[in-house]
Amino acid sequence: MRTRRTIAAAMSVLALTAVAACGKSGSPSDNAAGGSAAPKPPTYQVKTDVKLTGSKTFDNAKKRGHLVIGAKSDQPFLGFEDLSAGSGASARSGFDIEIARMVAADLGFGPDQIEWKTIASANRENALSGDGDHQIDFYVGTYTINEKRKAQVSFAGPYLVAGQDLLVAKDNTTITGPESVKDKSVCSVTGSTSIDNITPYGAKITKYETYSQCVDKLMTGEVDAVTTDDAILKGYAAKNPDKLKVVGKPFTKEPYGVGLAKDDSVLRNAINDALKAHEDNGDWKKAYDATLGLSGAPASAVPALERY
Amino acid sequence: MSSALTSTVLYDTPGPRARARYRAFGVLSLLGIAALLWYAYDSLAGAGQFAAAMWDPFQYTAIQQRILDGLQSTLTAFGLAAVLSLALGSLLAAGQLSDHRPVRAVAKAIVQFFRAMPLLIMIFAFYHSVFATSPLWALVTGLTLYNGAVQAEIIRSGVNAVPRGQGEAAYALGMRKTQVLFTILVPQAVRSMLPTIIGQLVVTLKDTSLGFLITYTELLYAGKLIASNTSTPNGYPYIPVTIVIGVIYIGMCLALTALAKWLEARGRRGANRRTTAAA
Amino acid sequence: MGILFEDGNFALFRAGFLQTVELSALSALLALLLGTLLAAFRVSPVPALRVFGTVWVNVFRNTPLTLLFFAVAFGLPRLDVHFSSFVFAVIALGSYTASFVCEVLRSGINTVPLGQAEAARSLGMNFGQTLGLIVLPQAARSVLGPMSSVFIALPRNSAVAGAFSVSELFSVQGTLTERGYNILSIFFWLAAAYLLVSAVVAVIFRLLETRLAVAR
Numbered sequence: 001m002r003t004r005r006t007i008a009a010a011m012s013v014l015a016l017t018a019v020a021a022c023g024k025s026g027s028p029s030d031n032a033a034g035g036s037a038a039p040k041p042p043t044y045q046v047k048t049d050v051k052l053t054g055s056k057t058f059d060n061a062k063k064r065g066h067l068v069i070g071a072k073s074d075q076p077f078l079g080f081e082d083l084s085a086g087s088g089a090s091a092r093s094g095f096d097i098e099i100a101r102m103v104a105a106d107l108g109f110g111p112d113q114i115e116w117k118t119i120a121s122a123n124r125e126n127a128l129s130g131d132g133d134h135q136i137d138f139y140v141g142t143y144t145i146n147e148k149r150k151a152q153v154s155f156a157g158p159y160l161v162a163g164q165d166l167l168v169a170k171d172n173t174t175i176t177g178p179e180s181v182k183d184k185s186v187c188s189v190t191g192s193t194s195i196d197n198i199t200p201y202g203a204k205i206t207k208y209e210t211y212s213q214c215v216d217k218l219m220t221g222e223v224d225a226v227t228t229d230d231a232i233l234k235g236y237a238a239k240n241p242d243k244l245k246v247v248g249k250p251f252t253k254e255p256y257g258v259g260l261a262k263d264d265s266v267l268r269n270a271i272n273d274a275l276k277a278h279e280d281n282g283d284w285k286k287a288y289d290a291t292l293g294l295s296g297a298p299a300s301a302v303p304a305l306e307r308y
Numbered sequence: 309m310s311s312a313l314t315s316t317v318l319y320d321t322p323g324p325r326a327r328a329r330y331r332a333f334g335v336l337s338l339l340g341i342a343a344l345l346w347y348a349y350d351s352l353a354g355a356g357q358f359a360a361a362m363w364d365p366f367q368y369t370a371i372q373q374r375i376l377d378g379l380q381s382t383l384t385a386f387g388l389a390a391v392l393s394l395a396l397g398s399l400l401a402a403g404q405l406s407d408h409r410p411v412r413a414v415a416k417a418i419v420q421f422f423r424a425m426p427l428l429i430m431i432f433a434f435y436h437s438v439f440a441t442s443p444l445w446a447l448v449t450g451l452t453l454y455n456g457a458v459q460a461e462i463i464r465s466g467v468n469a470v471p472r473g474q475g476e477a478a479y480a481l482g483m484r485k486t487q488v489l490f491t492i493l494v495p496q497a498v499r500s501m502l503p504t505i506i507g508q509l510v511v512t513l514k515d516t517s518l519g520f521l522i523t524y525t526e527l528l529y530a531g532k533l534i535a536s537n538t539s540t541p542n543g544y545p546y547i548p549v550t551i552v553i554g555v556i557y558i559g560m561c562l563a564l565t566a567l568a569k570w571l572e573a574r575g576r577r578g579a580n581r582r583t584t585a586a587a
Numbered sequence: 588m589g590i591l592f593e594d595g596n597f598a599l600f601r602a603g604f605l606q607t608v609e610l611s612a613l614s615a616l617l618a619l620l621l622g623t624l625l626a627a628f629r630v631s632p633v634p635a636l637r638v639f640g641t642v643w644v645n646v647f648r649n650t651p652l653t654l655l656f657f658a659v660a661f662g663l664p665r666l667d668v669h670f671s672s673f674v675f676a677v678i679a680l681g682s683y684t685a686s687f688v689c690e691v692l693r694s695g696i697n698t699v700p701l702g703q704a705e706a707a708r709s710l711g712m713n714f715g716q717t718l719g720l721i722v723l724p725q726a727a728r729s730v731l732g733p734m735s736s737v738f739i740a741l742p743r744n745s746a747v748a749g750a751f752s753v754s755e756l757f758s759v760q761g762t763l764t765e766r767g768y769n770i771l772s773i774f775f776w777l778a779a780a781y782l783l784v785s786a787v788v789a790v791i792f793r794l795l796e797t798r799l800a801v802a803r
Contacts, residue, residue: 148767
């Protein structure tokens with residue numbers, strides 16, 4: 001027994017020294033795609049003296065002095081967090097993040113006045129619910145606008161229209177679109193509409209919690225394809241261009257919106273105005289080229305806002 | 309250790325031939341295990357799991373900090389849940405042992421209900437109803453209710469195992485029901501059930517990992533994020549992360565078990581040592 | 588509360604329920620076999636096997652189940668072991684529960700009066716016979732209570748498999764939430780289903796206990 005205790009103690013000491021001793025800072029190879037010539041996202045003019053009367057969310061944010069924005073953290077070029085770069089605001093990158101930053105700027109909050117919170121898909125509605133006291137002020141992360149969700153939250157936007165597509169191994173020639181996935185095993189994320197959309201085509205479905213788990217399974221050859229919105233898939237393809245490719249035949253329309261508390265029409269209008277302004281002054285395009293554009297996808301047209 | 313005692317009862321002291329046989333058998337099984345381990349190591353290495361890129365993230369101070377933060381969140385949730393579940397457990401155990409039939413029935417119903425509910429569902433339900441803004445408390449409440457119910461059962465069976473004379477003597481001294489229960493029976497019960505109680509605390513510690521479901525950024529969540537945000541040519545470093553995080557969890561749980569053993573040894577040292585009942 | 592009986596939800600729900608039952612039953616079987624074997628290892632005369640049993644129990648009992656699922660679902664394929672996600676789930680859940688079964692049995696072995704094993708040995712029985720014919724049957728009987736806790740916990744634990752591509756009961760929740768149903772009414776039915784499963788397990792053990800009870 002004494003020996004076991006000693007072993008346990010030794011182990012913990014070892015673990016602690018291992019953690020404390022060596023440590024690099026900075027990030028490993030985050031410039032893999034693009035290199036130094038890659039376009040940088042624009043900086044946004046932070047507005048001063050922004051007044052929104054009647055938005056509880058905005059009032060709370062003003063009082064606390066910063067915005068709390070919900071996002072994804074594991075989708076390259078969309079909503080990504082570089083863990084080795086620390087937990088500061090600079091560690092976040094991607095098109096969704098840029099959209100959030102430009103909206104924040106128009107609400108009077110600079111990039112260092114944003115607190116990011118990673119919220120998984122299943123918890124989005126919950127994070128935006130509650131009476132004026134939400135976990136997050138708004139959410140930007142591949143959030144498809146649809147009628148059922150509109151019953152629980154409100155949407156500004158859309159700011160991008162994606163479509164469901166398939167990610168396959170580079171040398172795969174048999175899967176050319178949704179019609180060719182019959183009896184093939186296709187992976188997607190638990191509880192996503194992507195699964196409902198691909199099931200009618202006769203695919204064998206595999207479900208994991210995150211897309212990177214699916215991509216891992218694709219790389220080991222256990223599944224034949226990964227399916228979800230093309231915007232997400234392109235990011236993964238760009239991270240491993242020698243092994244993966246996107247089929248490129250989107251078969252649904254997924255308009256991405258900014259999610260916010262239901263019936264906060266003041267904030268919704270303000271966000272829509274912000275999106276409109278940045279789309280018109282070219283920030284949208286610049287942000288796209290500096291993020292999603294790096295994954296090789298040409299910028300699609302700016303979608304028209306759906307104000308309601 | 310008590311197992312050593314039983315082992316010798318289960319088989320004769322080996323003679324020279326038996327010893328040789330055991331040794332041969334031991335060597336064979338060792339070889340078998342070693343071969344399996346080597347195969348595992350070799351295939352993992354072949355799949356690039358020991359490539360530098362897979363382990364690279366762990367070198368960065370920011371990522372180490374992430375793991376430490378995760379560890380701290382895990383320990384916070386565990387500490388709160390441990391204290392609260394023990395309190396709830398004693399309360400429910402007292403309820404189950406009450407003289408009043410309604411109290412007994414209610415306590416029993418609560419215990420049975422929360423013991424059977426999947427923790428995942430409870431945590432999710434609390435997060436989506438009461439604690440929308442505080443994942444920590446959703447997690448702690450779920451853990452407390454489930455583990456409290458289990459601890460109640462453990463304490464109750466411990467109280468039932470205290471020799472009857474103890475309670476009778478206390479009543480004879482003129483103590484009241486509550487006094488008897490909390491000053492005579494429960495302390496002895498806790499002492500005799502300590503290994504089981506700590507065993508359940510280990511379960512509590514492990515179950516804090518369910519917090520990742522409701523955006524509570526504990527240790528396992530940190531690990532998963534590290535794995536999913538590190539893309540290498542050989543896939544994502546799920547195996548390295550599993551190894552690192554697994555070692556941390558096993559270390560913590562073994563430490564807790566060691567604490568239990570130490571407490572047990574301390575408790576046994578004093579008077580009133582109860583020998584294991586001869587069934 | 589009526590969501591169960593709307594557009595095809597019941598079929599989904601029933602499929603999930605059956606999958607949970609099947610997963611729990613197979614894992615229980617694996618856990619029982621493996622756990623007994625491990626318990627035998629831990630009291631065996633061969634030191635190498637004793638060490639193996641101890642290491643197994645300490646590793647599997649002290650690792651969160653989710654982490655074990657990761658090791659199985661993402662590790663085994665890289666060892667060229669390819670099964671369906673369901674079989675992977677049975678392996679993970681079974682070997683996790685086996686470590687608990689082993690410890691319960693071992694504590695049961697300690698409660699069997701020494702005279703029993705001594706008598707067996709004096710009749711010339713070897714280790715396997717002593718353990719298999721005399722000690723384990725009595726040990727199993729005396730630990731039915733703790734054993735029932737282990738097997739009541741098993742269907743609950745199987746919910747973790749939902750995150751690893753097994754369409755069991757808990758994963759039905761994800762699908763229904765995505766279809767936009769109120770999460771609390773989904774939980775109501777899930778809770779009812781899990782309570783039913785645990786109640787059945789509890790009743791089985793209650794029956795076993797009365798059937799096997801022996802005055803000592």
